[in-house]
Amino acid sequence: MSTGLTVSSFTGTFFGLPVDAAGVALAGANYMDLGELYPLEIQVAAKEVTVKSRKVATAGQNIGAKAEIENISGSATMRQWNANNLAWIMSGEASALTGVSGTMAATEFTAPVPGQYIKLGHQDFTSLTCTSDPTGTTYVNGTDYEYNPVLGLFTSVAGGALAAGTVDVLIGGGYAAQSDYRIEIGTKAQIKVALLGHLYNEFSGKTHKVELDCVQMTASKGVNLVSVAGSEGEYLEFSLTLITLPGKTSPGRIDGVPM
Numbered sequence: 370m371s372t373g374l375t376v377s378s379f380t381g382t383f384f385g386l387p388v389d390a391a392g393v394a395l396a397g398a399n400y401m402d403l404g405e406l407y408p409l410e411i412q413v414a415a416k417e418v419t420v421k422s423r424k425v426a427t428a429g430q431n432i433g434a435k436a437e438i439e440n441i442s443g444s445a446t447m448r449q450w451n452a453n454n455l456a457w458i459m460s461g462e463a464s465a466l467t468g469v470s471g472t473m474a475a476t477e478f479t480a481p482v483p484g485q486y487i488k489l490g491h492q493d494f495t496s497l498t499c500t501s502d503p504t505g506t507t508y509v510n511g512t513d514y515e516y517n518p519v520l521g522l523f524t525s526v527a528g529g530a531l532a533a534g535t536v537d538v539l540i541g542g543g544y545a546a547q548s549d550y551r552i553e554i555g556t557k558a559q560i561k562v563a564l565l566g567h568l569y570n571e572f573s574g575k576t577h578k579v580e581l582d583c584v585q586m587t588a589s590k591g592v593n594l595v596s597v598a599g600s601e602g603e604y605l606e607f608s609l610t611l612i613t614l615p616g617k618t619s620p621g622r623i624d625g626v627p628m
Contacts, residue, residue, distance in 0.1 A: 378571045381579075383409065385453075385562040392563060392583040392614045400565065404449030409566075411443040411611070413628075441620055441628075443609040444589065448602070452550035457560050458588045458605040461553045468547035475541035477502055478523070480514065482534030486522040489540060494518040497542035504539055506530075560586045561612075564621075581621035583612040 384400040420433035447454045452463035473491050475498075481487050497516055499508045508514055513529035516522060523540065525531035531538065566579035590606035611620035619627035 379568045381568040383566045414440040441611040447605040466547040470546040475539040480531035483527040489521040491544040492521040493545040502537040585610040
């Protein structure tokens with residue numbers, strides 16, 4: 370005889386759409402695959418309210434009870450680091466970089482003392498030359514100077530020809546196009562998204578649809594930008610508040626049925 374119990378274990382794919390407080394998509398926004406998103410938890414917090422009699426003979430006595438929903442919240446763990454996920458955990462936004470490759474003409478600088486760095490005005494250098502000013506002497510990378518090509522920082526090497534920190538030099542080189550993303554930190558206090566989910570029940574083989582109209586996402590754990598060895602697979606944790614939009618009776622639907 371069946372007990373009426375069912376067992377569920379879901380796999381799922383979720384897509385997020387940045388929205389405003391009214392659940393309307395932000396200008397130019399489209400749904401984004403949120404990658405490995407698990408666990409995703411939703412909790413409905415309710416309180417029990419006692420119904421008391423208003424009849425003279427039984428006035429004040431309990432004649433029933435009902436539950437009132439106080440809050441609908443949850444949590445989500447993103448296990449894939451991409452530009453949008455990282456921007457959301459930092460209350461910021463991601464934008465595509467539009468820089469192009471080019472050449473920095475020989476530019477005048479005063480070489481700093483070893484251990485101090487100057488910014489060269491460009492990043493992602495593919496080549497660099499450093500000569501005297503006026504030109505005539507070519508200085509040697511690793512002997513007279515060192516530079517960080519990704520950040521575009523330049524310093525002198527102790528014992529080299531520039532170590533005094535007073536030598537004028539000409540620095541030039543080529544730099545690559547920037548084709549990734551820039552993440553602005555702390556620019557958006559409110560991160561709201563609409564979520565669409567496709568769930569697959571591993572036991573029954575059935576699929577289900579989850580629709581959440583407007584979810585406030587708030588970072589609930591810090592991000593280790595420089596991690597300890599062996600900490601691969603760190604993830605981004607959010608707390609969620611599900612918002613019921615004007616004109617709606619619930620914050621979302623499961624298989625088309627209001628939650």
